[in-house]
Structures are given as structure tokens and as C-alpha cells.
Amino acid sequence: MSATTAIHDEHRDDFGAKMGMWLFLFTELLLFGGLFLVYTIYRFLNPEDFAHGGHELNLFVGTVNTVVLLTSSMTVAVSISAIQKGNKKLALSMLWVTIAAALVFMVNKYFEWGHKFEIGLYPGGDLFATLPPAERLFFLLYYFMTGLHGLHVIIGAILILFVIREINKGIIQHDNFAFHENAGLYWHLVDLIWIYLFPLMYLIH
Amino acid sequence: MEHEKHHIVSYTSHLWIWVILLVFTVITVGVAEIDLQKLTVVVALAVATVKAVIVGAYFMHLKFDNKMLTIMASLVLLIFTVFLTITLIDYALR
Structure with a gap:
């Protein structure tokens, strides 16, 4: 009956997992990179129309969302340090703060977009139809890029919910946190993209 | 099972990084109010890149990995x- 006492030796490659996550992040970077390229070229060709479009955006909401995302990045980073130190309680509360930040971000986005829809500033809207072509392009890029980014916020929040579940189940621990770290990397990427989206969309002159 | 030695970043260092990132956000919004003509976009992108490098190095652990x-x-x-x-x-x- 010696076989029953066999030690369960789990095969794990934490660095491989992390490198795989980075490779995935590179594809994300190039996905957004292509959009940034389109943005750069057309802004270069139509500086006035793009600046005019940028002025229509709500700088206050954009700034608040920047602070919200930076804060959520910090809480994810703290939660990873906490799990490494074996402080489950702090790790969990920091992750819940991150979820709350994601919610605040999306609610702000809802009101921001909602206002534009009300005044007809959306593809197919009355006000949109009166704009010069390049300004219409600006708003198309605005909706597509911030929309795609918003989708990433939602996916990131769902990933973090899974991390919370695995911490509660005791799977993620002080010596097994590769998934926690990778979900964190994804969340930081969401923050990184916003770091560029914010000045390019909201702060142009 | 062999585990790699992981560098644990302290809570206070995360907080400081957060403060620095907020300061850069204030700078970038503040600078946008000043009319620097063509320099505006250069300054905005430079500040964004500094922020991105800080996020990558500290929050994403690139400095320690x-x-x-x-x-x-x-x-x-x-x-x-x-x-x-x-x-x-x-x-x-x-």
C-alpha cells in the first residue's frame, strides 16, 4: 500500500507562466498600437479638427478616471505584496478596492458617453452628422479606443474576481501566486493604455 | 519543488510610487492648460512615457524580475x- 502515500509533486513553472502573460500583453500592445498609429497619422493630417473634437470631451471626468485607475493599479500591486507576506486579509480587501475602482471607472464612462449620446454626438447622431469628416474620425477613434479599453477594464475586473475566489479557496497562497501576479499584470496594462489615451484624447490643443 | 526567490516590494514603496504617479498626472493636466503650441503633445507624451516606465518597473515588477x-x-x-x-x-x- 506504499503507493497511496506517494507525495503529490505538483508541476509548476511560475516564470514560464509569467513570460506567457507578457507575450500576451505584447499582442495587446500591438492591438492598441495599431489604433494609436491611425490616431497619430490622422491627427498629424488634421490637427485643428482633432483639437476641436478633444475640447468636446469632459476633462474633469477624464482626470477623475485617471486617478481612479492609477489608484486601482496601486491596490493590485499592494495585494500581491500582501499575499507574498501571507496577509490574506489585506490582499483580499485591496482586490475588492480594485473591483470598486473598476466599477467607478465604468459608471463615469457611462455618464460620459450617455451625455454625448443625448446631444447626438455619436456615429449616426444629428450633431455628429454636422461635423467635418476629420472630427467625425476623431470621435470614431474616441469611441472605439475608449470602448475597447473599457472592455479590458471589465475583463480585468472579472479576472480579479477569479483571483479573489482562488484566495478564498486557499489555492493562491504566499508561495503560489502566479495567477494573482498575471491578473495584476493585465490590470496594469489596462492602466498603461489609459496613461496614453488620457493625454491624447482629453488634453489636445 | 524549487521556488525562485521573489522580491517582495514593500507597501510604503507602492504608496510612494502611487503619489509620484498622481503628481505626474497633475503636471500633465496643468501643462495642458498652458499654450505651448507644438510642444504640448511632446510634453504630454513625455510625461505619459515617464508614468508608463514607472508603472512597468515598479507595479509590473520589471525592475525586480x-x-x-x-x-x-x-x-x-x-x-x-x-x-x-x-x-x-x-x-x-x-
Whole structure:
């Protein structure tokens, strides 16, 4: 009956997992990179129309969302340090703060977009139809890029919910946190993209 | 089972990084109010890049992880910069 006492030796490659996550992040970077390229070229060709479009955006909401995302990045980073130190309680509360930040971000986005829809500033809207072509392009890029980014916020929040579940189940621990770290990397990427989206969309002159 | 030694970043250092990032956000919004003509976009992108490097180095642990990840990330950014530059040159010279 010696076989029953066999030690369960789990095969794990934490660095491989992390490198795989980075490779995935590179594809994300190039996905957004292509959009940034389109943005750069057309802004270069139509500086006035793009600046005019940028002025229509709500700088206050954009700034608040920047602070919200930076804060959520910090809480994810703290939660990873906490799990490494074996402080489950702090790790969990920091992750819940991150979820709350994601919610605040999306609610702000809802009101921001909602206002534009009300005044007809959306593809197919009355006000949109009166704009010069390049300004219409600006708003198309605005909706597509911030929309795609918003989708990433939602996916990131769902990933973090899974991390919370695995911490509660005791799977993620002080010596097994590769998934926690990778979900964190994804969340930081969401923050990184916003770091560029914010000045390019909201702060142009 | 062999485990790699992990560097644990202290809570206070995360907090400081957060404060620095907030300061840069204030700077970028403040500078946008001043009319610097063509420099505006350069300043905005420079500040954004400083913020991105800080997030990458500290929050994403690139500074403490295996250097291979930093090399890979730098290569991808280099490739993107080349794409961007070549495309811009093409449009600028038409």
C-alpha cells in the first residue's frame, strides 16, 4: 500500500507562466498600437479638427478616471505584496478596492458617453452628422479606443474576481501566486493604455 | 519543488510610487492648460512615457524580475516605435 502515500509533486513553472502573460500583453500592445498609429497619422493630417473634437470631451471626468485607475493599479500591486507576506486579509480587501475602482471607472464612462449620446454626438447622431469628416474620425477613434479599453477594464475586473475566489479557496497562497501576479499584470496594462489615451484624447490643443 | 526567490516590494514603496504617479498626472493636466503650441503633445507624451516606465518597473515588477522580460518588452516597444516612425516619415514626405 506504499503507493497511496506517494507525495503529490505538483508541476509548476511560475516564470514560464509569467513570460506567457507578457507575450500576451505584447499582442495587446500591438492591438492598441495599431489604433494609436491611425490616431497619430490622422491627427498629424488634421490637427485643428482633432483639437476641436478633444475640447468636446469632459476633462474633469477624464482626470477623475485617471486617478481612479492609477489608484486601482496601486491596490493590485499592494495585494500581491500582501499575499507574498501571507496577509490574506489585506490582499483580499485591496482586490475588492480594485473591483470598486473598476466599477467607478465604468459608471463615469457611462455618464460620459450617455451625455454625448443625448446631444447626438455619436456615429449616426444629428450633431455628429454636422461635423467635418476629420472630427467625425476623431470621435470614431474616441469611441472605439475608449470602448475597447473599457472592455479590458471589465475583463480585468472579472479576472480579479477569479483571483479573489482562488484566495478564498486557499489555492493562491504566499508561495503560489502566479495567477494573482498575471491578473495584476493585465490590470496594469489596462492602466498603461489609459496613461496614453488620457493625454491624447482629453488634453489636445 | 524549487521556488525562485521573489522580491517582495514593500507597501510604503507602492504608496510612494502611487503619489509620484498622481503628481505626474497633475503636471500633465496643468501643462495642458498652458499654450505651448507644438510642444504640448511632446510634453504630454513625455510625461505619459515617464508614468508608463514607472508603472512597468515598479507595479509590473520589471525592475525586480528576470531581466529577460525587460529585454522582451523593450524590443516590442522598439518595433512599435519603428512602425510609427516609418509611417510618419511616409506621410510627412508625400
